[in-house]
Amino acid sequence: MARIIVSENITLDGVSTDPTGEEGTTHGGWFTRIDDADRAAWAAAEEDEAMHVDAVLMGRRSYDYFAPRWADRPGSWAERFNSLPKYVLTSSPDPLAWRNSTAVSGDLTEVAAKLKQEVDGDIVVYASGSLIPTLIKHDLVDELRLIVFPVLAGAGRAMLADSGSIRPLRLIESHPIGTNLTHVTYRPA
Incomplete structure (x- = not known):
């Protein structure tokens, strides 16, 4: 039976939206506020995670964001990400051109319950702000992995705040990434 793992980049105040500023919000661009050394450490951590998961679950908007950025990207991280089975929750009739989607x-x-039964290993959910709160509300998330950026966005959607009722978690691991980022892993208590 598979585990569903939510892996998110968030600000210190919990914002996950518009990390690169491409959406044009007032709080956007917080991801770009780290230095090159922290960005390299972040990339190494993300690549390591990709090497140890077995599938990806995402919504259509996340697919539309990731696919053009990753489909032709070179390097071992991209090769791994492109080779992973990607399950895209969508009602759109538009075809999915990204390999293994x-x-x-x-x-x-x-x-999600069906994928947990059919997939062996870990299914990671990146971004997908509309999926994550629903998965949490229905107790389908087995692990939360958060990379906390040392930024207060001051506004924006904190997707984990939409998860319904109080959900106690247990800290599994916490460690720095680079000099200024923190990686924390939680499981339901």
Whole structure:
């Protein structure tokens, strides 16, 4: 049986939206506020994670963001990310051109529960702000991995705040990434 792992980059005040500023929000661009050494350490941590997961679950907007940025990117991280099975929750009839992508539709909780039964290993959810709160509300997330950026966005959506009721978590691991980032891993208590 697979585990569903949510892996997110967030600000210190919990914002996950518009990290690169491409959406044009007032709080956007917080991801770019780190130095080159921290960015390299972040990339190494993300690559390591990609090497140890077995599939990706994402929504259509996340697919539309990631696919053009990764499909032709060189390097071992991109090769691994491109080779992973990607399950895209979508109702759009538009085809999925990114290698190893499969459209899935229907109720997210049913889709996720089915994937947990059918996939061996870990299924990671990156970004996908509309999926994550629903997965958490229905107790389908087995692990939260957060990379906390030393930035206060001051505004923006904190997707983990939309998870319904109080959900106690247990700290599994915490360590620095580079000089200024913190990686924390939690599991349901």
